[in-house]
Amino acid sequence: MTKTRPPKSADPRLERLLGGPALAALRVRMRRHFERQDGNSKNSTLQLTKLMTTEHEALALLTGRPTRSTQSLKIDIDQLDATLRNAGIAGSLREALELLDGPIVNRAMAKNDLLVRWSSVTKADHLHPALSIWLQTAPAIGLLKRLARQDPDTANRQLERASAVLRRLPVKGLTRAQLAADLFGNAHALDNGQPAATLVLAVLQHGENDIARLQDAPEDTEGTERDARRPAERARDIWARAGVLVNELARPALFLNLPVHPDSAPLGTLGEPGYLSLRQLLRTPIAWSVANQAVYICENPNIVSIAADRLGSACAPLVCTDGMPAAAQRILLTQLAFAGARLLYHGDFDWPGLHIANYVMRLCGAQPWRFARDDYKRAIENAPHSERDLGDSRVEATWDQALTASMQRYGLAIAEEAVASPLLEDLSSTRSLF
Template sequence: MTVPDRLRDADLKPLWSELHRRFSTGAQVSRVTVKGLDGGQRAALADLLGMDRYPPPTVSLPVASLDAVLLELTGCDARTVTEEIRGPIGDRARDRRERERERAALWEWLAGHPVVTAEPALLGWVADVRRQGLVSASVPSTRALLERALKVLAALPADGVPLASFATGVLGDSHALDDGGRLSGLVLRARAVLQGAEPPGDAQERRALWELAGVECDALSTSVLVAGLRPAGPSVLAPVLRMWAGAGQASAVTLQQLRDSHDLRLDVPEVWVTENPTVLALAVRRFGDRCPPLVCSSGWPNSAVIRLLRTLGGSGATLRYHGDFDGEGLRIAAYVMAKTGARPWRMSSGDYLAALDAAPGPHPPPGRVTEAPWDDGLAQALVARDAAVLEEAVAGSLLADMEPTSPRS
């Protein structure tokens, strides 16, 4: 369309600006109020609308009246003329709904990501990230950052490598996880949530969290407690473990020893994994040199535990995991299963209720409980009963399960 020059007069700019603003809201516009008009602007508006006197400095105009005048002058309504003079009219309400939809889709994606669903405790981290809001008010930027954080979380625990080397291996950038950066902060907050700790408040606490995740940890002091392992293979560690198993003794294997043993294989169908050293000690006492293959996570597993379990699982053995029936125990179990492919062992809601009924009370409270991915009813049962059952209380049942797999049994 061709807009007459008189409609482009500078004195009519307040009218077109206010119409453009109101139309861009996406709402129905029946009246428009133009404020702060000077003498020339009032004269221009009176001339446009055929008024017999100047309007006041603030005037409210029916859009239908504007439509009638403009249809006669141009053949188009006020919205079309406004768009021709001021440019395309948006729809802020629609844009706002679209932004809300994009944000909702982002948080839904994050909560449903395999790294999060494998360890439901991370839903607390998701909620924290959501409270923090978007990075640079941008959904794509936020998702890109979160994808990098999830990639790092999936790669942890590490094997004691320096932080820069770990960042290079996972992200291709040695500085990607530098202290104080947004990405490293996201990752460490997630690790803190997993372990039920407060976010790190200083450099020392950040270093401690990285060490617990196997980054720049001491490969000699980081170890895993085992019993009954009789691995094949030519590595130095294999005959040492066979010797200790033959002597009916438990042993501690360091991360460094595991890193130097590239061919550690077990020719057994199952490896039993417990959370508490007491259960391992009871197994050694009961079975002696007939102890089945047994690994202890000693609470939250360090990088030596995870590396050994991945190695044993990779050799074909099925990993059977049992831990405490409390909030922390469920989070540790989810972590071990997510990182190693271990399967639950007497860790169902039915097992919990049976153990609770069989074990004499009183029972301590379970603490903060998060979902157990392998059993939808387990967390609910713990909350309903408000009672924990520690692994030592069901040691008899666990040892009975191991009995058929004991060598020469």
């Protein structure tokens, strides 16, 4: 209900008859009668019940009826309109209520108007195509209305900004702050939580999910359920895949002896661990020379350190996720997969380790590396005896269901470092081509 008063002020007599805080609730009830009118039909009778004494007395004075001890009153609106006009107080009861509390908005018409305005928002043909496609999905309108606080005009502005960003993507290693400054003159316009940033991230993620579903087998009917099980991604990772840098120096990817094309700049010293930041991976794409070559992936940095100490330059290509991979690790693994590498993964034999392994294998198509049930059982035989230390929150190993069952039965977690010897045997027997 709009509280802005119209230019015309209420007659002092009207203020005395129906104004003031004591009759505010009564006026609200009377206004609702007119808010429900659609303009085509007119109900000239207003039935009011459960009236307080002060409210009944006010209505009695307004209508010229005697005051009675009753809680209900039926008002003939046409007759009351005539009474107010003849007295020179107001042109009608509706006008009187508007003079006291501001314009009365027809709810049905306002709702219909709002629906029409939202329809024009979602069907705008000048938006980026990916944004238009996303707007047709079930969650899109709810998110957009929340970000725009239910205002279609605000939603239009937010969509225009999101569309402007999408038209610039992908970029090649441009920082998010610079992208925001270039487009909107404000380096923080695409920070986490900003409406335009939220919309862009939703569109990018929706597009990636569509691609993932297309890559699944046509007869696969569990794609939606599988999407729901995917770990929630941080905004930085989604931006990174579009070439946008966010905290580009945080958590660089640890590697050892990754082969590159002879025309590319060497990656540090052969045999020594090195780091690749998200900034390097996106701004200066590397020509990887890994086609049909095994590239090993471990979960823990200690494995890289041990491999460098024991094998040095003779170690096969090795990448470390350092736990759940962050943006730099994800981009590196994806680049290696696209370059044709045969990726092999090993991690901790515990529930978090299986969770990470599931994600890495799905991310880049890696295969298990000494990470099956028989490998776990051999590790148990060689590990020092200890108390059961695996909790009840089991994780299914998507590549070997028997592994999960075996781990649950023995109840022992085996750190990756505890099985370093057989891993080093593989790393030393595979020769990289530099």
